[in-house]
Amino acid sequence: MKVKPEFAHWPYFAPDELAAVERVLRSGKVNNQPVILCNFEGELRAFLNVCSHRFSRIRRDGPGNGPLQCQYHGWTYNIEGLPTGITNFPYFEDFKPERRCELSLEPWKIETCGKLIFVHRGQPNQSLREHLGEAWEVMLSMAEALGENVSSTRMIIKANWKVVLENTLESYHVRFVHPETFARLEAKTQEFRYASSNSSWYAAIKPSIGDGLAKLGKVLKLSYAPAGYFHQFVFPALTLATTYGLSFSLQTIEPLDVGTTAFTTRVYMADIPEPSAVKQNQLRNLASMASDFNSQVFEEDKTICEEVQLGSAHANPMRSGELSSEEQRVLAFQQAYAAHMRPSGSA
Ligand code: FES
């Protein structure tokens, strides 16, 4: 199963790096396709991370710091993706000026939502704002409230990406899969919202845990502070969640092949208007605790998703399972996915 390329969102968060001069910020993968993100004196550009000379990846995956230069023979590219620095150029005989244009890198589209940067391969058929629909405002509030990145973890799960995604969209499994972790928050409210193909879940959490966190949020004057746990899904494979706006976790779910998924989670502390060393430390500690908590929860999710994959392989394809009202967001995702994969022109 493939996700159509126009939905290949890749969130990247780099507020401190954007003021820097010309350099590569990061290379990575979106839907298993290599992409490179660059900052040319404040102007962001993204390209397929494949050199036009003899098709090496220009850079290895990871953070970057340097010119947009290929690691193999040193071709250097400019803001337009044109190879302006060709090593030992006189040895390229009969190199016509128009050849430089033909050898330009494949540009990817970039869009931003607050501090989050998204890339798309090719022209998407709608803007990021249109794609988010009514979820735009809340995504913007959250994306603007993101502070320092406290942790990033990439986990390989032996399950189809939709199994992993659907698991993040329901809390029905919490009691059985997370009895010692997530279940302790007692986040049970069924408050769902739908915006185009996206959905969210808000839940109040146990007062003995939540009340203190809500008070702290007020003291810190957080710009975005929901009264509990809030989880936003952005179709097809991104989630952003927060507890009282004190810390945030951003997840991307990336299909590697039909039965393997890369699950990446990044935890951020909240950005606050009047930072002091004491407040920053408080937030950093909370975000680190959230990060440890998430690691346990996601390990538990990984195990059950792999069990679902093993079971699904033997299920009768003519049978369709059953969904409860606690799993409404799973149904909404399945409908959105079916609509997305329908050949254009069909009803
Ligand atoms: S393959 Fe990139 S410079 Fe040769």
Ligand SMILES: [Fe+2]
């Ligand atoms: Fe879970």
